[in-house]
Amino acid sequence: MIYTVSDLIKKYGPRTVLDIPYLEVEKEQIYALLGANGAGKTTLLNILGLLEAPTAGRIHYCSRPVNYAESALQSLRKEVVLVDQHPILFTTTVFKNLEFGLKIRKINKKERYRIIDESLDLVGMREFSSAPAQYLSGGETQRVAIARALALSPKVFLCDEPTSSVDVENQNIIITILRRINEAKKISVLFTTHDRSQAARLAHHTIVLNQGRLVPTLYENIFRGVLQTDPSGQPQCVIQDKMHLSIGEDQVIDKRKAVSVFIDPEKIAVRKPSEDPAVANELQGRVVQIIEENGKVRMVVDAGVWVALLISKKRYQKIVFMVGETIVLSIPPEAIHLM
Amino acid sequence: MNLLIDSFISAIRLVVSMDAELDAIVGVSLKVSCTSTVLAGLIGVPLGFTIAFSEFVGKRMTITVLNTLLALPTVVIGLFVYAFISRRGIFGPFDLLYTQRAIIIGQAILIIPVVAAFTIAAISRIDERYRKTAMTLGANRLQTAWIVFREARFGIVAAIVAAFGRVISEIGISMMLGGNIKGFTRTMTTAMALEYDKGSFILAVALGIVLLGLSFGMNLLFHFFQGRVHSQ
Amino acid sequence: MSRIGKVAVGVLLVFCLGTFDAWARYKIIKMSTTTSTQASGLLDVLLPELEKDTGITVKVIAKGTGAAIRDGMDGNVDVMLVHAREREMKFIKQGYGTNRYAVMHNDFIIVGPPADPAGIKGNSDVIAAFKKFASNRARFVSRGDDSGTHTKEQSIWKKTGLTVKTNTTMIEKKGKKREITFIHPHGLGNWYLSIGQGMGKTLTFADEKLAYTLVDRGTYIKYKFGREVPVDLEIMCQGDPFLANPYGVIPINPQKHPHVQYELAKEFAEWLVSERGQTIIANYRLLGKQLFYPDAQK
Structure with a gap:
């Protein structure tokens, strides 16, 4: 494990922006950190990048506990490097930007030149070596910033939204670079994105954050719901007046009426419609999307609200659905998480 | 109008002919002001930098006090220093x-x-990401500080230029502490005040021309550096 | 309108009326004089009496002698009260003034640190004292501001027969070239400190630097007896007839500057030399000491 995070809390003033009970990050893998804006992705990245201290909790880096005292962090930072979403280059030449970190590491001049050339080659920016950095375009800046980080041969490479503010051509270049450094140099890569398909293409693992908390996989299945009691006295969650879902008594945490509801897509069962009337927590919907994802099949079903679900390929092949077909979803109480 | 025209023509003549008295006065002014600016730079820049770069209780208060000191009248400083270095003072x-x-x-x-307040302002204008970038690239506190300093360099030079502009044109301190001794502590501003008292305007106008020229040059420099700050 | 507002308007109205009243009386003249004259306090006694007798109000503009004369030349004032006889004569000769009325005189003295490093104490010969400053390189502070005192000092240096340096500056004056001279002995910036400041400042400067200086008696009395922290300087040389300091009053010539209030200026000058004016001058005491001696011929 390159990182083991436990009981991590990060607060800005009274606001809790991160609350992660447990998280492991494996060595030499690519991780995508997914989540909406404000989900806490950047904050988590800064903490893993050893640039911000958590409010509470423990973080182990390479099995050693991290001491967030400034003096102790400096040596660790030499193995972990972070590239911002909008990276900033020092107002000097591209070459000197790359040289800065190498000089700090007391690498001799000949070696520095070799590494800088090699790193710029990797991102295809060698001919810009002596150009003043402040005049580069957004995509070029992003690539130089990546080269500047990679020149330092880090163990961990953290990248905040590497492709969000560059054009398609640069996006592909950057994705290729990330994959290559992971394969060739065995560098652990952790990047944030809000592009699910990009995450699926590039990453071995996906971490999803919603409002500072880890959610099992996808973040679409989150709804605003209202708690009430059905005629038999059983607690019930109503989502947008369209879905009535029975829940267990023990799931009601407090007296709040309005709640956020997450429905775990892996726990939703699905079957073809029959003449049997729908029982509790069964609802009909129309299939609107089917895609393959990480060896599973991901479907989106319009059941009044759009619900996403993941089923195994095996199950899918057993009862083939077509887009536009009506099916029945079965949502057991344990798939429903009130937040 | 005669007064102005006569004075102006004579003054131009003085400036062009590099009159010995004029040169001596301008020389004293430049020597004194340059020295005090260098001295203030050596103290003020590190002071401003330290304040901007560190977190401590009362930091905002310190900055407020510094900003108040910007408006300190020269005569107050003159009086204060006078009390210390007078024959009856402790120095x-x-x-x-x-x-x-x-x-x-x-x-x-x-x-x-x-210098300190302008340095703080220059540093605080620098994007927080420079600091973060330097840190993630493995820089220690000093190396991080150097990066921020480098990025703020034009702002800091502008601070020093502004400070020089302030001293070259001040009169209170020069008069109270220098005493306007001819050939020794007579600066452009004290000489101008004296010439006015004497009722002869030629040298005063000539000095005014030189001083205006210097101030204009300083302002050009200042705006040049300010421009560099904003164009980044 | 609030009560405060009404009061404010009322005050403003009274103020304005007061001003109109003053203009209506139209008996205001402007007088340029030297800072030392104003500093002596004589005018504070003299001018209220004048107003009582003649109804004339005098606005006093005090500068160095050079600037005071300049104000006269430029017609910025109606009358001039200064103490630099040669320059006053020249002023009249050039037609800027109508007539010089000899009003009074006081005298200059040489003061210095009690230790008296040049050894001049008790000698009334001012020329000898100046020679000693030069030979002993004893610190001497010169006003160097083209004032009456400075003019007097330069004339003493000339009389010593020592080699003096003359700085000459050519200036343009009404299309003609003119020279301004500045005389000082050798040792400028070394033992001879030319500071270009007023009398009071020069005195405290000399006190600070333990130096000698030439001062009018009035200023010295004020700084010696009229202050909480008196200067240490003591009188070293006095009584030389050459040190007398005559004051003259000159109305500005209306032919040069038609807008000046010549009649009032003349009335003021004549009042000064009248028996009434002269008595007030003779009776004036600064900290118990007589400062001015009336000069008008009876």
Whole structure:
């Protein structure tokens, strides 16, 4: 494990922006950190990048506990490097930007030149070596910033939204670079994105954050719901007046009426419609999307609200659905998480 | 109008012919002001940098105090320093009063807050990401500070130029601590005040022309560096 | 309108009326004089009496002698009260003034640190004293501001027969070239400190630097007896007839500057030399000491 995070809390003033009970990050893998804006992705990245201290909790880096005292962090930072979403280059030449970190590491001049050339080659920016950095375009800046980080041969490479503010051509270049450094140099890569398909293409693992908390996989299945009691006295969650879902008594945490509801897509069962009337927590919907994802099949079903679900390929092949077909979803109480 | 035209023509003649008296006065002014500016820079820049770069209780208060000191009238500093270096003051035995050193001390006190406050402003204008970037690239505190300093360099030079502009044109300290001794502590501003008192305007106007020229040059420099700050 | 507002308007109205009243009386003249004259306090006694007798109000503009004369030349004032006889004569000769009325005189003295490093104490010969300053390189502070005192000092240096340096500056004056001279002995910036400041400042400067200086008696009395922290300087040389300091009053010539209030200026000058004016001058005491001696011929 390159990182083991436990009981991590990060607060800005009274606001809790991160609350992660447990998280492991494996060595030499690519991780995508997914989540909406404000989900806490950047904050988590800064903490893993050893640039911000958590409010509470423990973080182990390479099995050693991290001491967030400034003096102790400096040596660790030499193995972990972070590239911002909008990276900033020092107002000097591209070459000197790359040289800065190498000089700090007391690498001799000949070696520095070799590494800088090699790193710029990797991102295809060698001919810009002596150009003043402040005049580069957004995509070029992003690539130089990546080269500047990679020149330092880090163990961990953290990248905040590497492709969000560059054009398609640069996006592909950057994705290729990330994959290559992971394969060739065995560098652990952790990047944030809000592009699910990009995450699926590039990453071995996906971490999803919603409002500072880890959610099992996808973040679409989150709804605003209202708690009430059905005629038999059983607690019930109503989502947008369209879905009535029975829940267990023990799931009601407090007296709040309005709640956020997450429905775990892996726990939703699905079957073809029959003449049997729908029982509790069964609802009909129309299939609107089917895609393959990480060896599973991901479907989106319009059941009044759009619900996403993941089923195994095996199950899918057993009862083939077509887009536009009506099916029945079965949502057991344990798939429903009130937040 | 005759008065103005006559004075102006004579003044131009003085400036062009590099009149010895004029040169001596301008020389004293430049020597004293340059020295005090360098001194204030050596103290004010690190001071401003330290304040901007560290977190401590009362930081905002310190900055407020510094900003208040920007408006400190020269005569207040003159009076204050006078009390210390007068023959009856605690530094009396050093015979500092009415010397160039006395002016330099007073002027440095005047502009240390200017340099420090402008340095703080220049540093705080620098994007927080420079600091973060330097840190993630493995820089220690000093190396991080160097990066921020480098990015703020034009702002800091502008601070020093502004400080020089302040001392070259001040009169209170030069008069009170220098005493306007001919050929020794007579600066452009004290000489102008004197010439006005004497009722002869030629030298005063000539000095005014030189001073305006210098101030104009300083402002050009200042705006050049300010421009560099904003174009980044 | 609030009560405060009404009061404010009322005050403003009274103020304006007061001003109109003053203009209506139209008996205001402007007088340029030297800072030392104003500093002596004589005018504070003299001018209220004048107003009582003649109804004339005098606005006093005090500068160095050079600037005071300049104000006269430029017609910025109606009358001039200064103490630099040669320059006053020249002023009249050039037609700027109508007539010089000899009003009074006081005298200059040489003061110095009690230790008296040049050894001049008790000698009334001012020329000898100046020679000693030069030979002993004893610190001497010169006003160097083209004032009456400075003019007097330069004339003493000339009389010593020592080699003096003359700085000459050519200036343009009404299309003609003119020279301004500045005389000083050798040792400028070394033992001879030319500071270009007023009398009071020069005195405290000399006190600070333990130096000698030439001062009018009035200023010295004030700084010696009229302050909480008196100067240490003591009188070293006095009584030389050459040190007398005559004051003259000159109305500005209306032919040069038609807008000046010549009649009132003349009335003021004549009042000064009248028996009434002269008595007030003779009776004036500064900290118990007589400062001015009336000069008008009876």
